[in-house]
Amino acid sequence: MSIVVKKWNELAEVKAELAARDWFFATSGNLSIKVTDDPLTFLVTASGKDKRKQTDEDFLLVDAAGRPAEKTHLKPSAETLLHVEIYNRTNAGCVLHVHTVDNNLISELYAQNGEAVFSGQEIIKAFGIWEENAEVRIPIIDNDADIPTLAQQFSTYIHGDAGAVLIQNHGITVWGRTAFEAKKHLEAWEFLFRWQVKRLLLQRAGLPVG
Numbered sequence: 001m002s003i004v005v006k007k008w009n010e011l012a013e014v015k016a017e018l019a020a021r022d023w024f025f026a027t028s029g030n031l032s033i034k035v036t037d038d039p040l041t042f043l044v045t046a047s048g049k050d051k052r053k054q055t056d057e058d059f060l061l062v063d064a065a066g067r068p069a070e071k072t073h074l075k076p077s078a079e080t081l082l083h084v085e086i087y088n089r090t091n092a093g094c095v096l097h098v099h100t101v102d103n104n105l106i107s108e109l110y111a112q113n114g115e116a117v118f119s120g121q122e123i124i125k126a127f128g129i130w131e132e133n134a135e136v137r138i139p140i141i142d143n144d145a146d147i148p149t150l151a152q153q154f155s156t157y158i159h160g161d162a163g164a165v166l167i168q169n170h171g172i173t174v175w176g177r178t179a180f181e182a183k184k185h186l187e188a189w190e191f192l193f194r195w196q197v198k199r200l201l202l203q204r205a206g207l208p209v210g
């Protein structure tokens with residue numbers, strides 16, 4: 001099996017799992033997986049598709065600048081430049097971007113702080129942090145409609161081979177060394193967002209949480 005087919009299948013599996021979670025509303029979301037390092041190539045979702053469907057045209061191979069690496073009629077994701085920034089600056093192997101109601105609410109609730117902070121949750125161990133009372137932070141950036149400007153702003157928050165950024169009223173972009181790690185981190189962030197949104201509502205209702 002060629003490396004492209006192997007990586008295609010790996011990304012297709014992640015895509016199916018995120019689809020099963022219903023995280024691809026209205027064609028939103030984009031995913032990618034690194035295929036080669038030198039030269040850098042990666043598979044990225046084709047733009048505008050319903051990511052819940054599985055087809056032979058789900059992904060296309062792109063180069064280090066996010067341009068198609070082979071002749072194709074498919075268009076790379078409109079947000080490919082964000083993936084480009086991550087692969088060019090880190091050793092990440094996979095990038096996942098989803099829009100959910102909870103990640104949008106958290107991005108709006110904490111936008112003025114420039115970040116959302118979470119602590120006191122066992123699931124924080126999914127980030128490889130084992131200390132008691134550990135705290136995790138996710139930066140929140142403005143949602144610029146101009147993708148090169150958004151990618152430039154986004155790139156200032158790329159600090160390691162695994163990480164995540166919330167784009168205000170848009171969605172989350174998570175990356176990891178492997179598809180397994182990126183998905184694990186994405187699920188952990190979404191757990192924290194959902195927990196916090198529910199917790200705030202329960203507090204408002206006067207119930208004894210946190």
Ligand SMILES: CSC[C@@H](O)[C@@H](O)C(=O)COP(=O)(O)O
Nearest residue numbers: 027028029030047048049077078
């Ligand atoms: C209706 S989704 C809005 C899009 O602009 C974008 O944010 C998105 O996540 C999907 O775009 P795509 O070009 O299909 O990767």
Ligand SMILES: [Zn+2]
Nearest residue numbers: 028029097171
């Ligand atoms: Zn998006």
